[in-house]
Amino acid sequence: MKKKSKTLSNRFIFLINTIVAVVLLLSYILPYISPERAPILAILSLFVPIMILANILFAIYWVLRLKKEFFLSTFVVLVGYGYLGHVYKLSGKEILMNDDLKIMSYNVKMFNHYGWNTNDSIASKMYDFIKNQDPDILTIQEFYHGENIQIDFPYQYIKTKAKKNKFGMATYSKFPIVNSGSLDLQNTSNNIIFTDIVKGMDTIRIYNIHLESFGIKPDQENFGEENSDRLMKRMKKAFKQQAIQTEIFLEHQASWRGKSIITGDFNNTAFSWVYRQIAKDKQDAFKVAGKGLGKTFDYSYPLRIDFILPDTHFEVHHFQNFDVKYSDHFPIMARISLKKDFE
Structure with missing residues (x-):
């Protein structure tokens, strides 16, 4: 029996x-x-x-x-063995050079402007963290252009959704910004901006991407719970928007023939159509040099939705995602340099 x-x-x-x-x-x-x-x-x-x-x-x-x-x-x-590297890396890569480029991407959730975290010192901790990591390029999503911003870089490009609106995107740089612009995505609070920086003899385009948010609120709603139908409908709509935004980005990217680095919050994973389109002919800094779980969004299981994607002109020396819970995203940073063939 x-x-x-x-x-x-x-x-x-x-x-x-x-x-x-x-x-x-x-x-x-x-x-x-x-x-x-x-x-x-x-x-x-x-x-x-x-x-x-x-x-x-x-x-x-x-x-x-x-x-x-x-x-x-x-x-x-x-x-699907190749997929494993999108989730977890057993070993990383760490080659630190004096003249490499340190680039950080961080969704800061408006520096806690609306008090989603009851800790009043969250914004100060973010500023201190950024200062201590000392990136050369900093791309920020869900930026809030308040009066007490404590980010000190010689060059910056800040784009808010409207002149009277303080919410938007920001890119900071230690290197001169010779050109900048916005794709001005419509019918959304999200956006894509770009800056052309000059490092040495090279002009490098930095894209800062924030695709349509799928609006998961881990403390209020989850899949399989009572309100999951509403969550699913909202996400289906968001994914359609992401596809449209990706097409807009690809068209804009095609007009640039120089070196480029794509950064930002895609609000989608490396297993998606959106990622595949944007990452085409690019390197995923986490896959090349990361270690451990690639989790970048604070959820019940590892979601990697923030990326740094240099093109093939660059060599990735190091990648790190930081376990600091100042936002619902974790900051990521890569150290890269131009390959000798392209110097």
């Missing part, structure tokens, strides 16, 4: 295993499908890290029981 019960239990577990494996296998095609065509599939991309972990656990479960069922999840994980 016990043997029969155990057999039924294993069959049920393998059924769940099969469903999770098939869903993960299907998720591998998500980067090739625009959210405009199938926004519901775009939502699935957010769960890829969980599905990878679940399949690894299923494989371990069957191996420990010496069951051939372990082949299923093992096969599916191996098929």
